[in-house]
Amino acid sequence: MKLTEDDIYRSSTQYRNWSFTPAQLTAQRLKTNQQASERVKAAVARQRAQRARQSQLDSANTSESERNEVVCLTPEEELKLVDTFCDVAQKLGDFCNYPAEITATCIQFVRRFYLFNSPMTYEGQNITRTAMFIANKAESHFLDVEVFSSQCGKNSTAEKILAPEYLIIQALRYNLDVKHPFRALKGGHLELVELARGNLATLPNASQTATELQNEMLQLPRKAGGPAVKMTGPELEKRLGEAYGFAAYILKTAALLTDSYFLYTPSQIWLAAHLLADEPVTLFYLSTKIPPSHPTYSKLVTTIRACATLISSHRSYRSDRSSAEEKDIRDQQAREEIKALVKKLRQCRDPDKVDLVKLNQAQKRDAVHEGGLEENKAKRRKLQREGYEKEADGFWGPDIAKNGGGK
Structure with a gap:
């Protein structure tokens, strides 16, 4: 398997x-x-x-x-x-x-x-x-x-x-492992560089050779729907480096601040960020994995575009079509809105949860409540501890007796 x-x-x-x-x-x-x-x-x-x-x-x-x-x-x-x-x-x-x-x-x-x-x-x-x-x-x-x-x-x-x-x-349900798209982006970038150099081994069922893929990359349009261009090898590698840098910036900013991690996989997220950075290169990369005529290709591109739309909707995202002034205006509007929400939040805070330090102290194991230990809670916790100890003994074995003990 x-x-x-x-x-x-x-x-x-x-x-x-x-x-x-x-x-x-x-x-x-x-x-x-x-x-x-x-x-x-x-x-x-x-x-x-x-x-x-x-x-x-x-x-x-x-x-x-x-x-x-x-x-x-x-x-x-x-x-x-x-x-x-x-x-x-x-x-x-x-x-x-x-x-x-x-x-x-x-x-x-x-x-x-x-x-x-x-x-x-x-x-x-x-x-x-x-x-x-x-x-x-x-x-x-x-x-x-x-x-x-x-x-x-x-x-x-x-x-x-x-x-x-x-x-x-x-x-968090004790789930502390978070899968990020950073390494996947780096791997995809290295693969694109090897494609640009004509060194990458093609898939078994590929219809094009590595040299043919390299020549196609050198003519990719700068913008989606734009005319084909003629680039040299160094120019193409520079373009790939710029796309990687912008995509990495997106992953560290807008992608983190949206629901993308809840809705999409890490691979879909890095491809969406790269699509925003350089759409022709990203679509070309996908075509080397799945033929554009295959139904899966259109489905995958639709999903990646939806993820890209979500990421680009965040106010921290800035494309080459938006100016710094527009971003400043969005940020100022957001600050004013948040200021009003914080004021509203102060009027509807849960008074029982304001002091987390005291709350934590009150919830410590076997905490004293109103001058005496809650009998039912104490018994329940004691039984739980004894159960855990028995499970530990069953797995690791009982404690080793000290010298002179256990006779």
Whole structure:
């Protein structure tokens, strides 16, 4: 039995647990928003009732803000805030000079976390910082939490970084492996360079020789639908290098900040980025793998174009057809919109989840609740620990007795 790259990817947790259709994504975000809104309204009502009892104020003396219904965020507004959290994560990664893989993993952790949790429940700044700390460890780039917290600003402490760590890992379903398109892009670029040099071995059923493919590449139009050109070998390699650089930039920016990882495979994402960078070269590359007359070819190109459309829809994407002024205007509009959303978020935060440090301390194993251990919870946890110990003994064997022991 021979496993292909597709078989390996389909066995990954990213494909099995974190791949969706657009309809599934929309439905899940709506469900998360509805559940969070209900919890926020219930928690606020409970706090208001408690304050009213303590102060013994009747409804006539209650302030207008106390009587007003809590206006919660919509799913669309939550998604815009999550996009902002991802922007912040990207800037944090740049500030700390982390490799692109670490920042990319952090952003996907944030997007996955907020697929099942709401910004109204968990504040984005704390989650983003901790997600970056977890991403460092997931990518085998270990660092001291004290050093990391000092890089995150004056208000950041090691305790604040560690408080939501287990919460995030649990929300991620312990799936810490993220498949990125960076290596695939590099491999595709090297393959294109070998094609341009006439060195690449063709597929068994290929109708063209390596030299014929090289000659065809030298005449590829600069733009889609444009006239054929005549390039020299160095000119073609320079063009391939420029396409690779732009595609790599897209993968590190706009591709990370959209739902592309949820909707498409890493191979489709890198091909979409390369399509945006140089469409004629990308389509030529695909034609060397699948004949354009084959039904799979048109289906694949349609999927890649859809992915490219999604990526290019993000405001951080800038093509040769858009000016820097247009991008600045989009960024300014986005900042004003986010400023209003943050103001709205402050009015609909879940009061029970504001202090994650205290929440983490309260949820520690065998935590004391109201002066005494909860009997049922303690018994349940004790049985769980004993079960884990028995399973460990069954696998590893019991502990080795000390000298003089076990007689």
